[in-house]
Amino acid sequence: MSPALDGAEVAVGGSRLVTLARHRDALGVLTVGQDLPFPVARFFTVEEVPADEFRGWHAHRECHQLLVALRGSVIALVDDGRERQEVLLDDPGTGLHMPPMVWGRQRAYSPDALLLVLASHPYDRGDYLEDYDEFVALRGTAS
Amino acid sequence: MSPALDGAEVAVGGSRLVTLARHRDALGVLTVGQDLPFPVARFFTVEEVPADEFRGWHAHRECHQLLVALRGSVIALVDDGRERQEVLLDDPGTGLHMPPMVWGRQRAYSPDALLLVLASHPYDRGDYLEDYDEFVALRGTAS
Numbered sequence: 001m002s003p004a005l006d007g008a009e010v011a012v013g014g015s016r017l018v019t020l021a022r023h024r025d026a027l028g029v030l031t032v033g034q035d036l037p038f039p040v041a042r043f044f045t046v047e048e049v050p051a052d053e054f055r056g057w058h059a060h061r062e063c064h065q066l067l068v069a070l071r072g073s074v075i076a077l078v079d080d081g082r083e084r085q086e087v088l089l090d091d092p093g094t095g096l097h098m099p100p101m102v103w104g105r106q107r108a109y110s111p112d113a114l115l116l117v118l119a120s121h122p123y124d125r126g127d128y129l130e131d132y133d134e135f136v137a138l139r140g141t142a143s
Numbered sequence: 144m145s146p147a148l149d150g151a152e153v154a155v156g157g158s159r160l161v162t163l164a165r166h167r168d169a170l171g172v173l174t175v176g177q178d179l180p181f182p183v184a185r186f187f188t189v190e191e192v193p194a195d196e197f198r199g200w201h202a203h204r205e206c207h208q209l210l211v212a213l214r215g216s217v218i219a220l221v222d223d224g225r226e227r228q229e230v231l232l233d234d235p236g237t238g239l240h241m242p243p244m245v246w247g248r249q250r251a252y253s254p255d256a257l258l259l260v261l262a263s264h265p266y267d268r269g270d271y272l273e274d275y276d277e278f279v280a281l282r283g284t285a286s
Contacts, residue, residue, distance in 0.1 A: 024191075026193075026196070027192060027193075027196050027198055028189055028190060028191045028192035028193070028196070028198070028252070029189070029190050029191045030187055030188070030189055031187060031188045031190075032185070032186075032187045032266075033185060033186045033187065034184075034185040034265055034266055035265075036184070036185065036186075039182050039183065039184060040182065040183035040184070040186070040261070041177075041179070041182060041183070042175070042176060042177040042179065043175075043176045043179075043183070043186075043261065044173055044174060044175045044176065045173070045174045045213060045235065046171055046172070046173055047171060047172050047174075048167075048171045048172045049170060049171035050169075050170075050171070053169070053170050053171070055170055055171070070188060070213065070257060070259075071214065071257065092188065109171070114213060114214065114257070116213075116259070118183070118186065122177055122178070123175075123177055
């Protein structure tokens with residue numbers, strides 16, 4: 001596994017870092033996510049995750065996700081069944097776009113971390129792949 | 144103007160409070176925004192707003208917005224040209240849906256406040272109404 005990367009290009013399974021505009025003036029700081037890689041049907045936030053805990057460990061069949069650490073930091077894994085990479089998300093101005101069929105896991109949440117996840121689809125239990133071997137087999141079939 | 148309200152029903156111009164599910168377990172706190180009142184094309188966050196500053200003071204012709212105070216608190220005004228109300232947003236589990244043609248302003252950001260705004264449309268300068276009298280006139284015409 002690669003070490004956690006900060007700001008480096010991410011390419012595993014079509015994942016990529018998306019830059020969000022940040023504007024600071026006398027009225028505060030505005031961070032803008034527009035021209036998103038997909039229309040957003042759902043969002044969730046994750047916080048208060050113990051530093052030694054992992055979240056995720058699954059892929060989605062159809063759902064795109066965009067992960068943004070609005071506060072603090074978290075390390076996000078992306079894995080396409082052949083390569084895996086970890087990405088340090090520690091900047092509200094950078095989102096990680098995870099297309100469907102990319103295996104993910106998040107770890108090392110800082111105590112103040114607030115992770116925003118935007119998703120392209122409503123929640124659907126059937127969209128989750130939670131068996132890594134099955135995921136790898138499906139990726140192999142698809143490519 | 145009404146005093147700031149906490150959790151009360153909001154009805155001005157069709158505005159309403161939306162409850163987001165909050166789940167706490169050993170892996171942290173998950174807050175879920177699904178069955179959103181509109182598909183999301185864009186989002187932005189606002190933070191580090193001085194306590195005595197105001198933001199907003201405009202309406203949108205077409206764009207819906209959902210405001211969620213992910214951290215801290217902020218007071219949001221909703222005004223339909225006839226009635227106005229202020230709503231205290233201080234709970235990540237509650238969003239304020241502002242339909243189009245509702246005049247808004249936000250004030251009294253707490254020092255740690257992080258306001259998430261989800262929007263139904265891409266940014267469009269022409270969607271903004273920034274003249275209150277024009278807004279009131281347009282509301283009067285529409286009703």
